[in-house]
Amino acid sequence: MLRLENVSKNFGGLPALSEVTFTVPKGQLTALIGPNGAGKSTLINCMTGVIEPSSGQIFFQQQQIASLPAYKISRLGISRTFQNLKIFPRLTVLENILTGLTSEGGDSMLMAMLRLPYLRHRERSLKLRALEALDRFGLADKANWPAEVLAYGDKKRVELARATVGKPQLILLDEPVAGLNAEETATVAEQLRLLRSAGHTMLLVEHDMDLVMEIADQVVVLDSGKCIATGTPDEVRCNPLVLEAYLGRMGATA
Amino acid sequence: MTSKQKFLYFIYLHRTGLSVTGLSLALLLFPLIEDNPYTLGLTNLIAINALVVLGLNLFIGYAGQISLGHAAFFGMGAYGSAIATVTLGMPPWLAMVIVAILVALVALLIAVPILRLSGHYLAMATLGLNFVMYTVLLQWDEVTGGPSGFSGIPYLSIGDVQFDDEFRLHYLLWSFVMVSLMLCLNLVRSGVGRGLSAVAGDEVAAQALGVNTRNAKIKVFILSAVLASLAGSLFAHCYSFVSPDSFGIFTSTDMVIMVVVGGMGSIWGSLFGAALITLLPEWVDMFETYKDFVHGGILVLVLMFLPQGLVTGLIDTIKIKLALRRRKNVAS
Ligand SMILES: Nc1ncnc2c1ncn2[C@@H]1O[C@H](COP(=O)(O)OP(=O)(O)OP(=O)(O)O)[C@@H](O)[C@H]1O
Numbered sequence A: 001m002l003r004l005e006n007v008s009k010n011f012g013g014l015p016a017l018s019e020v021t022f023t024v025p026k027g028q029l030t031a032l033i034g035p036n037g038a039g040k041s042t043l044i045n046c047m048t049g050v051i052e053p054s055s056g057q058i059f060f061q062q063q064q065i066a067s068l069p070a071y072k073i074s075r076l077g078i079s080r081t082f083q084n085l086k087i088f089p090r091l092t093v094l095e096n097i098l099t100g101l102t103s104e105g106g107d108s109m110l111m112a113m114l115r116l117p118y119l120r121h122r123e124r125s126l127k128l129r130a131l132e133a134l135d136r137f138g139l140a141d142k143a144n145w146p147a148e149v150l151a152y153g154d155k156k157r158v159e160l161a162r163a164t165v166g167k168p169q170l171i172l173l174d175e176p177v178a179g180l181n182a183e184e185t186a187t188v189a190e191q192l193r194l195l196r197s198a199g200h201t202m203l204l205v206e207h208d209m210d211l212v213m214e215i216a217d218q219v220v221v222l223d224s225g226k227c228i229a230t231g232t233p234d235e236v237r238c239n240p241l242v243l244e245a246y247l248g249r250m251g252a253t254a
Numbered sequence B: 001m002t003s004k005q006k007f008l009y010f011i012y013l014h015r016t017g018l019s020v021t022g023l024s025l026a027l028l029l030f031p032l033i034e035d036n037p038y039t040l041g042l043t044n045l046i047a048i049n050a051l052v053v054l055g056l057n058l059f060i061g062y063a064g065q066i067s068l069g070h071a072a073f074f075g076m077g078a079y080g081s082a083i084a085t086v087t088l089g090m091p092p093w094l095a096m097v098i099v100a101i102l103v104a105l106v107a108l109l110i111a112v113p114i115l116r117l118s119g120h121y122l123a124m125a126t127l128g129l130n131f132v133m134y135t136v137l138l139q140w141d142e143v144t145g146g147p148s149g150f151s152g153i154p155y156l157s158i159g160d161v162q163f164d165d166e167f168r169l170h171y172l173l174w175s176f177v178m179v180s181l182m183l184c185l186n187l188v189r190s191g192v193g194r195g196l197s198a199v200a201g202d203e204v205a206a207q208a209l210g211v212n213t214r215n216a217k218i219k220v221f222i223l224s225a226v227l228a229s230l231a232g233s234l235f236a237h238c239y240s241f242v243s244p245d246s247f248g249i250f251t252s253t254d255m256v257i258m259v260v261v262g263g264m265g266s267i268w269g270s271l272f273g274a275a276l277i278t279l280l281p282e283w284v285d286m287f288e289t290y291k292d293f294v295h296g297g298i299l300v301l302v303l304m305f306l307p308q309g310l311v312t313g314l315i316d317t318i319k320i321k322l323a324l325r326r327r328k329n330v331a332s
């Protein structure tokens, strides 16, 4: 589904990613792990067109996307969440979810201004879908709240709901449970499992190893911008390179 | 649901349509109650300003950009119509449409390079645009009449009805405002409108949701320029005289102040802002002399305490208070 070939990215001469190569198979949940600063978020930014890789290729369903603008990549069916929440604080929770359906809401400003009947119908069905997503994430009773006042955990779920409401082909999640308590983490994990059983393809960046080991089909390990291992959770757990990357780091900081 | 709840829900559901209908009725009846030409002249001026402010508010509040040069488009509309009807002898309505199309093209040509900028740079660039426009109006006197202005612009008419007094102009101008108001309300309640509020919120997030942010900003800029141009044409036909002083940078900043008072991204607020700032000098004599100080003061105070603008800022604050209280109730 998604294939990266030798993707590199330098920030002012400093390599953040070097020659990263792996694939995200269709219908599976791939976890991307690695110590802080390994380049995980940078990689997601490259995949979604927020930044352009310095070199290398990224294929999504056989199409090269490495130099496409972000909005085009999104319209191909790749959606994402952000590590540092990017919800719209002034919009209501429902409107936030609806922005996840922007590309289905029509493109023409002229048509939008005329609000012809067909657009009205479409608006109604989009709203129903957004409400349904709110329900799924347990946010239905807060639909009309300004997103700003939500608790952190709810904001994270709003972003997750926004990223998934449009039924994207590929979902990139940058630390969806970071900062959540155990109970909230469990509900998000449950959602991820549901999404996977519904056939969604996902790439999950996460530090919570228990979660990763439990739900991932495949694990990719990144360290200092290099892909040091790929495999099933069990294979990766026993990989000496991985142990060294994690333990070595811990040894240094301890 | 009890019938009272049903009734309230019905009102809530159709609040936009009902508000528009209510306002239209009020405007329809207003000149029958208030027939003082001076008052009507003032409300007519509000209508012209409101037309510019509606577009500018979409650009500032929805596209999240700044323009200190919209009086340039206002002026292009006014002088465009003046030159097209008087010098070239075109029929006024046709002239108005052609001028609006030309202004849209000019806005497109300006938008492509200028919208690469943002923040202070965009503010400076649009300010520069206004200066250029103002200087051209002043200096190119064979065409524009120079500092003494351009007179003899014909009135607009439909059939036998000529829009030559305040009473008739009231209906003409407010029809334009109400139609534009409805178009803008439709726009912000659509998927495209949500894309725009995403752009104002966070451009990276907006792109990740599939919004072509660059195009969206250019389109809103053009839309606001066209509305300003139409307002300018109406201004010219309404007073049958135009002079460069109506289109200087202080007009531009006044428009921005109207947006700020009304509130970023608030369509209804645009009407309120236009009305308040237009009427302010009438209410307090002192303002006449110190107008620019007072306007500047309002701008600074509002932006310091309510960066989202006066009306929107207050409404948002109340909404958040209410939601927080509900949140506490849920928790306890
Ligand atoms: N825009 C940027 N300019 C310069 N350096 C950057 C930029 N973005 C990221 N970096 C650097 O690239 C490296 C990788 O950062 P990245 O955010 O991708 O790490 P990460 O794996 O997501 O870490 P974390 O687990 O803390 O989220 C870091 O050393 C960071 O300082």
Ligand SMILES: [Mg+2]
Pocket (backbone or CB within 6 Å): A040, A041, A042, A083, A174
């Ligand atoms: Mg990161």
